[in-house]
Amino acid sequence: MIRILTVIGIANLLLVSCISTGEVDDRIPPEERFIYYDIDEEVGEDEEMSAFIQPYVEEMALRMDRVITISEGTFEQGKPEGTLGNLAADIIRYRATTEMREAVHVSIMNNGGLRVPLPEGEITVGHVYELMPFENHITVLRFTGEQLKQIANELAKVNGEPVSGLRFRISGDEARGILVRSMNVDPDQHYWVATNNWMADGGGASATLWEPQERRDLDVLIRDAIIEYLRGYERIAPYSDQRIRN
Numbered sequence: 001m002i003r004i005l006t007v008i009g010i011a012n013l014l015l016v017s018c019i020s021t022g023e024v025d026d027r028i029p030p031e032e033r034f035i036y037y038d039i040d041e042e043v044g045e046d047e048e049m050s051a052f053i054q055p056y057v058e059e060m061a062l063r064m065d066r067v068i069t070i071s072e073g074t075f076e077q078g079k080p081e082g083t084l085g086n087l088a089a090d091i092i093r094y095r096a097t098t099e100m101r102e103a104v105h106v107s108i109m110n111n112g113g114l115r116v117p118l119p120e121g122e123i124t125v126g127h128v129y130e131l132m133p134f135e136n137h138i139t140v141l142r143f144t145g146e147q148l149k150q151i152a153n154e155l156a157k158v159n160g161e162p163v164s165g166l167r168f169r170i171s172g173d174e175a176r177g178i179l180v181r182s183m184n185v186d187p188d189q190h191y192w193v194a195t196n197n198w199m200a201d202g203g204g205a206s207a208t209l210w211e212p213q214e215r216r217d218l219d220v221l222i223r224d225a226i227i228e229y230l231r232g233y234e235r236i237a238p239y240s241d242q243r244i245r246n
Contacts, residue, residue, distance in 0.1 A: 065125075070122060
């Protein structure tokens, strides 16, 4: 059963809205501020409301069912490396480089942010919304070479996360043989790392990501970046290249 609140009484509404703190006025008892309606499965369909929203439902269905590419296999999560994570991380690095108009060396995503596999066969807009239902955008961070090594070690401790441009081997809970674009990490060089704003803001397994030398938030939703990238290919296929290995 669902309970719905409606605010009643013009005087009460004005009193609440005029409070500068944004808190509910304690002078108005709860029973006078709200009316509670009990709604359960016995409540019938509102035909007028259904007719009103039907055009929007149909328009949304057409958009979600639009095919953007054909996949020759299922893109799935995996550790230390998965085909779904490889695809997402590669797309984010590619789009970040395009937006920045300079090289973005590495991208890092989180498996937890990739909610469902991408299926074999037709991939639709709706599939990408299911994959990435969040409004996360691309964030690009600048780190020293030493910081990048720390990030790789933090990823190794959780047996890997989706990466692009970065390669290493997990030994115990440490990253060994860390490479960026097939080159050793230079401790005196700075590297751009693309990720999502959730990881940059304190989420995920790498605390070093939260302390960049510089940060740039791009006005690009990750979901949109994936859709636009996939539209550029008639067919795609899952791939892995041992960018992180045990």
